[in-house]
Amino acid sequence: MANNRSPSFFLTLLFHLLTISASFVQISSLGFGINYGQIANNLPSPSRVVLLIKSMNVTRIKLYDADPNVLLAFSNSNVQFVVGLGNEYLANMTNPSKAQSWIQQHLQPYLSQTKITCITVGNEVFNTNDTQLIMNLLPAMQSVHGALVNLGLDQQVTVTTAHSFNILSNSYPPSSGSFRQDLLQYIQPLLAFHSQFNSPFLINAYPFFAYKDNPSEVSLSYVLFEPNPGSIDPNTNLNYNNMLYAQIDAVYAAIKMLGHTDIEVRISKTGWPSKGDTNEIGVSPENAATYNGNLLKRIEQKQGAGGDEEDDLRRNQQQQSLPSYFRSWKLTYMLYASRIIPSFEPP
Secondary structure: OOOOOOOOOEEEEEOOOOOOOHHHHHOOOOOOEEEEOOOOOOOOOHHHHHHHHHHOOOOEEEEOOOOHHHHHHOOOOOOEEEEEEOHHHHHHHOOHHHHHHHHHHHOHHHHOOOEEEEEEEEEOHHHOOOHHHHHHHHHHHHHHHHHHHHOOOOOOOEEEEEEEHHHEEEOOOHHHOEEOHHHHHHHHHHHHHHHHHOOOEEEEOOHHHHHHHOOOOOOHHHHOOOOOOOEEOOOOOOEEOOHHHHHHHHHHHHHHHOOOOOOOEEEEEOEEEOOOOOOOOOOOHHHHHHHHHHHHHHHHHOOOOOOOOEOOOEOOOOOOOOOHHHHOEEEEEEOOOOOOOOOOOOO
């Protein structure tokens, strides 16, 4: 890759619990973690999951909640946890006393034996049309962080939230990345929060959607990490040979445009669907295998500046109200590692 940059990933593998793909085994020597989703049929018990995690030498798990059964099951393990507060909690979390009560009830009892290192407050809140929810996001994050400070836990547990890539109004060229104008009033103070407390900016980046929406203009090889001429940013002369890295630099550029070069961007989710409806272009097991396999190779090769490449494993979630492709993501990638994609610097 011409610009010699690469993200590290928390890899999410959708598969039946006891069926492990060859590519997953090949990267098991890297540090990796599990994205532990629980919206599925026939889920194994937490105690069975513990055995599987230990067999894979997993060191990190991301929960979408703070399930006490899971946290207890992993007591005295070497696994670090990211726990989640869903959007439905945001209104209550704006109340400092309720935020502190939640931490005291859902986190503090387990911290002495279970390593909980991060709380994600809400998910893709700016991608909703709920103005009140959007307005509640930062106050909720502030209350949760304030409660951690009060309880003496802020050096142990960080606070962040995950965003949709749709919060950008422009992502091409990457150096001209910018946030949507209607969101600036919310994103600017949010960036100040990240800067002040040194917490990461999480983004869900899916090159699949860019290809699906504009297959005549977006090269399939470019989004699948296959050999291609690349795309040169005219402002920086950086040559991107895949869309994912370009998307990440676009986020860095948008953040820099608002005055920050001290915030790390982390990929909170990415992937490719293996199955969809007949009108969903680009959706196939072959493309999913290519995207995920090529990304795994880049992780294994530790391209760029290096860092902790982490895998994340998740069950195929049965959300029948979503488009078919949402129910068939063979692999997605979650980044909760050290930043290894620096913001671009013009020559």
